[in-house]
Amino acid sequence: MTVNLTINGQKIQAETGQTVLQAARAVGIHIPVLCEHPALPPDGACRICLVEIEKQRGLQPACTFPATEGLVISTHSPRVMDSRKFTLELLISDHPLDCMTCEATGDCTLQDLAYEYGVKDSRYQGKQHNYPLDASNPFIQVERNKCILCRRCVRACSHINGVEAISVFYRGFNAYIGFGADGRMQDSSCEFCGSCVAVCPTGALWPKMSIGKGRPWQVEKVDTICSYCGVGCKLSLHIRDNQIIRVEGANGPANHGWTCVKGRFGYDYVHHPDRVLTPRVRRYLLEGVKKPENRESRIENSKGGTNLDSLVSNFWDWVETDWDTALNIVAEKLRTKRDTHGPDSIGVLTSAKCTNEENYLMNKFARQVIGTNNIDHCARL
Amino acid sequence: MNTNPQSFGYAQDGSTIRNPQSFEPVLTRNIHRPDSEKIATYLAHGGYAAVKLALTKTADELIDMVKRSGLRGRGGAGFPAGVKWGFIPKDAAQKFVAVNTDEGEPGTFKDREIVERDPHQVIEGVIIAAYAVGASRAYVYIRGEFFLGVKRWIKAIADAYEHGFLGENILGTGFNLDMSVHRGAGAYICGEETAMLESLEGKRGNPRLKPPYPAQIGLFGLPTLVHNIETLACIPHIILRGPEWFAGIGTAESRGPKIFSVSGHVNRPGNYELPLGITLREIIYEHSGGIRGGRELKAVIPGGASTPMLTADQIDVPMAYETLKAAGSELGTGAIVVLDETTCMVETARRLTKFFAHETCGRCTPCRIGSQRLYETLDRIERGQGTMDDIDRALELADGIDGITFCPMGAMLVNPARSAINHFRAEFEYHIQNKRCSVKI
Missing domain, CATH: 3.10.20.740 (Ubiquitin-like (UB roll))
Incomplete structure (x- = not known):
């Protein structure tokens, strides 16, 4: 109707x-x-x-x-405009106004509104809050002085994530956003999904890993699908100088803009120096020699030799190679094992990080290529 | 317990209370009796007769009686009680009655008196109201500080169960009603009906969005009738004496008896049950014995701290909803705070605003920050650090907060400051210019 x-x-x-x-x-x-x-x-x-x-x-x-x-x-109407200006003046009378160095500059609803209504300063000066900065957890920095008590985070925590880790403590001018039983975020039931950060209209809640990394207008936003699990959340990567400086949930069919702690904060592996970027195989496999004794048994056999390092064969080393080589070795080994010990000597374990289609293919691979029913999925463990 | 009624403003023989139209107190009729809180005393003086009568009538008849009586809510808002009863949906499977005893309005102490000295009167009202709206459960929300009141409510409810006025199949009529008492934890805002319901549900006492009103979605999501206990205390008398008797007292829009809590600079502060429409002058000078020490009257807060104050030349106003509104104030809870010439109005405004700034729940911006800024502005003036701009700034804040807040508290909290400045601006200016108070004490 x-x-x-x-x-x-x-x-x-x-x-x-x-x-x-x-x-x-x-x-x-x-x-x-x-x-x-x-x-x-x-x-x-x-x-x-x-x-x-x-x-x-x-x-x-x-x-x-x-x-x-x-x-x-x-x-x-004039009455409405006056009332909005009045409310904004009250809000900024208890706000740090450090927009020059504030992380949220350019991505702050309060700033946008002050601009829209031409509210430069407040006629109603008075007591301002001076809460200490809470940066005690690795993901979310809490700067209560910038909080305008809109309660978006409270509602996101209870209605989107269903965790209810965030609530308002005390009342009136002294009301503030707190976690659990008014303790630290990491001591509460918080799962660090970061939905509160996503909805915060100011810089009160900010992803700690993104601090000082760049302004909203300095980043290029690239949409991608999260690689952590099969849900397939759409993510928006904020990229500056070819580095991911922040990840936000994007509006995809699977996640509607929300995501979890892994999708939002688990991106530091991307640029990590230890990250394995190419397939690697053991040297002995690459060179087709017999599997050497392992380190422990060699030490045992050498009966107190001099240099321990020299005792370890370099045939154990990881060698970077290409996919074809690596996969050929895997295929060859699987075939040999199947032919020698029978298909049921092999089991296949797939991952929740894979998509449905990938898991389906693994199922086909186990049953039709190898010929075993030994297939399982990590989500059942 | 103080058994001397005189100290509470009640005359033992009734001789000092003058009642126009031969007014006879009903709400406070038992209060001065020894052991007035006990069910035996209540029963000996006609107690629970109204319940017996009411349970023979139909719900519609009762709602109609309350409508015809013209009873309006005594908790401050003055909403017609019968209309409220009519709003409760008939078809809902379960309904509740919530009894608001969270008497927190500064200057008001009538509910405490009723709870401590005549709780059965209210229980009777609750039973009738629950029967009329079809509620099977009644929750009493009582201010946590009322230790004695809580004790007496609990005892009274237990006694009422024992005598068959509560529980299953009340007086053999098949009507069931359970009642329990729940203590508040010291928040003024929990006197607001929806904040009280939130608190009863075990949540933070923040007001809810209206509509939906409690009559549709109230306690635990079910239709709930919320009443102040003075309103409920009127019900048995309306049933027994008839709505016409009740409507015969008072003015055109304000019917029935009302307990006025008189405090401040009067000779005999206390609760006075008087007909609505009685003038403020009569309450102050005849019932409360006039101004303390023979001093001059300066101002009166007529309905609790959140109502705008009136000046000494306005005291011929009848104490009724419509007349006080016309005079620029409200009847509120009927708590009269009398201020004599030794009162500094700047300090009065500052102190009352401090209370409200402390009690605002902090949900909406204007009430949360505005109340603090208003208090700070008044505090500057009071301490002699204000500027002339501060007076206008205070008025700007008051007008800005008024009408844009989430719940009525915002509109209420500006009243002391705004009315004090409007009536006594010269005193504020004197404070700023001379950095001291103009009042000679």
């Missing part, structure tokens, strides 16, 4: 059950928001999206007010 309403003189239609904000968004009318996030239930806390609705006493929040028949709404 549709309802008819008028926004800024424009007659529009909305679906029953939509809020004024959703109805306005659907037809491209801009209403600024701060605590509202499309994926989270509305909270009505920030009072930025207030609009003037005829026959309503005070200003009403567009994010929660239901779109009903005959509403006459104005989204940018």
Whole structure:
């Protein structure tokens, strides 16, 4: 069912059950928001999206007010503009305003709103919070002084991840975002999925690995699929100078913009010097010689020789090679084992990191190529 | 226990309470009796007769009676009680009654008196209300500091169970009602009905978004009737004496008796049950014995700390919802705080705003930061560090916060500061210019 309403003189239609904000968004009318996030239930806390609705006493929040028949709404009347400026002035009166060095600059809803409404400073000066910086965990830095208590993180933690590690402690001006029983993030039930970081409109929650690595406009964003598991979350890699400096969830069919701790924070292996980039095989396999004795048995056999290092054969070394060579060796070994000991002497274990299609192929490989039913999957272990 | 009613403002023989239209106190009629909180005393003075009568009527008849009585909520908002009862959906499988005894409004102490001295009166009201709306469970949310009140509620409920007024098949009518008491943990905002429901559910006491109203989605997601206990205490009397009797008291839009908690610079502070529509002057000068030490009256807060104050020349206003609104204030909880000429209005505004800044839940921006900034501005003026701009800044803050907050608390918290500045601006200016108080104590 549709309802008819008028926004800024424009007659529009909305679906029953939509809020004024959703109805306005659907037809491209801009209403600024701060605590509202499309994926989270509305909270009505920030009072930025207030609009003037005829026959309503005070200003009403567009994010929660239901779109009903005959509403006459104005989204940018002088009264609304004054109220938004007032609210912004209150917010920045307790905000560090260190945008020059703030990580969130360029990616900060509060900054954007202050720009949009021309709020340079606050007429209402007073006490400012001076919470210590909490950088005690490896993933998420918590800078409470920049928190505007929009509760997006609280809602993301409870509604998206279902963990409820984040909540508000104390009340009034002294209310702040805390974790678990008001302890450190790592001591709470937090899984470091980083959804709170993803929804934070300011620099209050920031990925620790990205600090000082680059501004939002300095990065190139490359979409990819996470390689950690078969879910296939779409990720957006933020790349600067050919280095990944941050990973965010992108809106893919499997993840709708969310991702987990591995996808979001587990990217340091990409540029790690120890990362294995080419196939490697043992030298003895490459050179086709007999498998040498292992280190322990050689030491045993040498009966207290002089130089331990010289005792270890270099036939054990890893040698970089190409895929064909490596796979040929694997195929040859598998064939020999199957022919010598029978197909059931071989078992195949596949991975949850693989896609369905890859796991299907492994299944085919085990049953048809090798000829064994010994196939299992790590998710069953 | 203080058994001397005189100290609480009640006259033993009733002689000092003058009642226009031969008004007879009903809500406080038992309060001065010895052991008034006990069920035996209550039963000996006609207790639970209203329940017996009400359970013979249909729910619609009861709702209609309350509607006709003109009873409005006594917790501050003044919403018509019968209309609220009518909002509770008839077809819901389970419904609740939530009894708001989280009396936190500064200046108000009427609920405590009722709870401590006549809890059965309220239980009776709850049973009737629950029967009328079809609720099977009643939750009492009581302010945690009311130790004696909690004790007496619990005892009263146990006694009511024993006498068959609570539990299964009440008085053989097949109506079931369970009741339990839950203590608050010291938050003013939990007196707001939806914050109280959140707190009852074991959550942080933050107000909920309205609509949906508690009548549709209340406690644990079920339709819930929320009432202040003074409202509930009126119910048995409406049933027994009839809605016409109740509607015959008071003014056109404010019916029935009301307990006024008078505090501040009067000779006899205390709770006074009087008809709505009585003038502020009569309450202060006749019932409360006038101003302490024969001093001059300066200002009156007529309905609890969150209502705008009135000046001494406004005290001929009748204490009723509509007349106080016209005078620029509210009836609120009917808590009258009397301020005499020795009161510094800057300090009054500062102290009251400090209370609200401390009690705001912190959910929405204007209330969370605005209340703090308003307090800081008033504090600067009070300490002689203010500038003339600060007066306008305080008014700007008050007007800015008013009307844009999540719950009504924002609109309420600006009242002390705004009304004090509007009525006594010269005092604020004096503070700024002379860096001291103009009040000679």
